[in-house]
Amino acid sequence: MRKPLEVKWIAPYENKHVLGIVGSPRRQGNTETLVDAILASAVEQGATSEKVILNELDIAPCQACNGCQRTGKCVHDDDMKKLLPLMEKSEVWVLGTPIYWWGPTAQFKTFIDRWYGVDQRKFQGKQIIAAIPMGGGDENYAQHTIGMIKDICNYLGMKYLETVVAAGMNGRSSVRENTRVLESARAAGMRIMNFL
Numbered sequence: 268m269r270k271p272l273e274v275k276w277i278a279p280y281e282n283k284h285v286l287g288i289v290g291s292p293r294r295q296g297n298t299e300t301l302v303d304a305i306l307a308s309a310v311e312q313g314a315t316s317e318k319v320i321l322n323e324l325d326i327a328p329c330q331a332c333n334g335c336q337r338t339g340k341c342v343h344d345d346d347m348k349k350l351l352p353l354m355e356k357s358e359v360w361v362l363g364t365p366i367y368w369w370g371p372t373a374q375f376k377t378f379i380d381r382w383y384g385v386d387q388r389k390f391q392g393k394q395i396i397a398a399i400p401m402g403g404g405d406e407n408y409a410q411h412t413i414g415m416i417k418d419i420c421n422y423l424g425m426k427y428l429e430t431v432v433a434a435g436m437n438g439r440s441s442v443r444e445n446t447r448v449l450e451s452a453r454a455a456g457m458r459i460m461n462f463l
């Protein structure tokens with residue numbers, strides 16, 4: 268008798284690597300809790316993950332010197348050198364920032380500005396989830412930040428997957444105490460492995 272054909276199903280991204288980037292200065296606060304929940308559920312689905320806290324890295328603001336345009340290298344010798352290889356090896360970036368005055372934090376914006384001086388071809392195809400808590404009760408406070416991230420993704424050929432937005436998060440542990448918000452973060456993490 269012929270042996271039955273052995274069919275092995277291979278997931279398209281067996282080893283998807285997800286990088287959480289936390290733009291809040293507050294450790295274990297709402298942004299980090301959202302990012303952690305997304306990463307944890309992605310890992311449960313088979314992904315691997317790492318997390319960085321921008322506030323604990325030395326990332327200097329762009330000086331608009333255009334040195335990068337002349338030499339291909341940024342004039343700053345700082346932690347972006349360590350962060351960029353992490354970003355490049357990760358298929359998915361979870362970009363977390365709370366809303367500060369209708370926008371992202373200074374730490375987050377400083378980090379984004381430094382994308383000016385990188386080899387942006389290496390960002391093409393990266394998949395992005397934005398994780399955004401805010402104190403106000405109206406999700407519209409996040410519209411400029413979400414719009415900014417979406418426009419950058421579009422400009423650089425990155426794929427914006429989704430936003431996990433949490434309004435009314437006034438206390439440090441508001442997200443941790445909110446089952447609905449945590450569930451929406453976990454659901455986004457679960458979907459990560461489904462995107463091709």
Ligand SMILES: Cc1cc2nc3c(=O)[nH]c(=O)nc-3n(C[C@H](O)[C@H](O)[C@H](O)COP(=O)(O)O)c2cc1C
Nearest residue numbers: 291293296297298365366367368369401402403436
């Ligand atoms: C400097 C500053 C500015 C803020 N501006 C806003 C704002 O414009 N709209 C809003 O809804 N919340 C605002 N908030 C509240 C934070 O978005 C909110 O507390 C958030 O949950 C903090 O997240 P974290 O715990 O990760 O730091 C502001 C907080 C700070 C410290």
